[in-house]
Amino acid sequence: MNKLMIKGSWNEAKGKLKQKYGTLTDDDLTFSEGQEDEFLGRLQKRLGKTKEEIRKELRSL
Template identity: 60%
Template sequence: MNKLEIKGNWNEFKGKLKQKYGEVLDDELTYSEGVEDQIVGVIQEKTGRAKEEIIDELNALKN
């Protein structure tokens, strides 16, 4: 199973998330270390897309 690990500059990554998933609100993107699954769940709920697909896209955004 794919895994998302967010490390580094959260604000930069958050900006990329907001560009890609405009329907996700700022307060839904509050990050604390270890809550990557929660962020994926929020995006999944808003978009109706598969968890694995979202994780792959988010991992690509990190690069």
């Protein structure tokens, strides 16, 4: 399984995502360890992208 790994500061990454996608809220970007699928599902619903597209975008931050 391809686990989501976020390098650096999560707060910085959240800021970048909120800048790029103005519709995202802090609730949308709440990430808890072990809850990756729920997190990706929220983003998938809000952004209309696949989970793999979201993973790729998060890796690029």
